[in-house]
Amino acid sequence: MESVTSAKATxxxxxxIIRSLTAEPHIKRFRRIPIEDFVKxxxxxxxxxxxxxxxxxxxxxxxxGDEVYFVHSSYVDPFMVVKETALDSKILQTxxxxxxxxxxxxxxxxxxxxxxxEIVTREPS
Numbered sequence: 001m002e003s004v005t006s007a008k009a010t011x012x013x014x015x016x017i018i019r020s021l022t023a024e025p026h027i028k029r030f031r032r033i034p035i036e037d038f039v040k041x042x043x044x045x046x047x048x049x050x051x052x053x054x055x056x057x058x059x060x061x062x063x064x065g066d067e068v069y070f071v072h073s074s075y076v077d078p079f080m081v082v083k084e085t086a087l088d089s090k091i092l093q094t095x096x097x098x099x100x101x102x103x104x105x106x107x108x109x110x111x112x113x114x115x116x117x118e119i120v121t122r123e124p125s
Contacts, residue, residue, distance in 0.1 A: 022109055031096065035086070
């Protein structure tokens with residue numbers, strides 16, 4: 001096992017990265033559901049910061065209580081870090097698989113981060 005900051009950790013599948021950051025009660029998986037249903041679930045889950053893993057991409061979901069945003073380094077035009085409404089994101093819309101980890105809901109992660117504890121990369125299951 002190794003630190004999440006290592007190069008190998010950043011090359012992991014996004015679901016494995018999420019599993020390394022937060023516990024299973026803070027993770028939800030979605031397969032082939034409409035973007036509207038996905039965003040509604042995020043809104044219902046409540047405000048916070050989430051890591052989202054897609055078919056071939058990883059980013060953040062930010063639910064501020066009013067709107068749900070997808071923040072990521074876009075691999076399509078404009079090819080830069082963007083904050084876009086989740087409903088309007090072509091990348092988020094077209095992913096058949098979405099795994100979501102609500103990192104701000106995990107007290108152990110937050111405490112460890114504040115105490116600068118190493119986060120260990122979990123082995124793929």
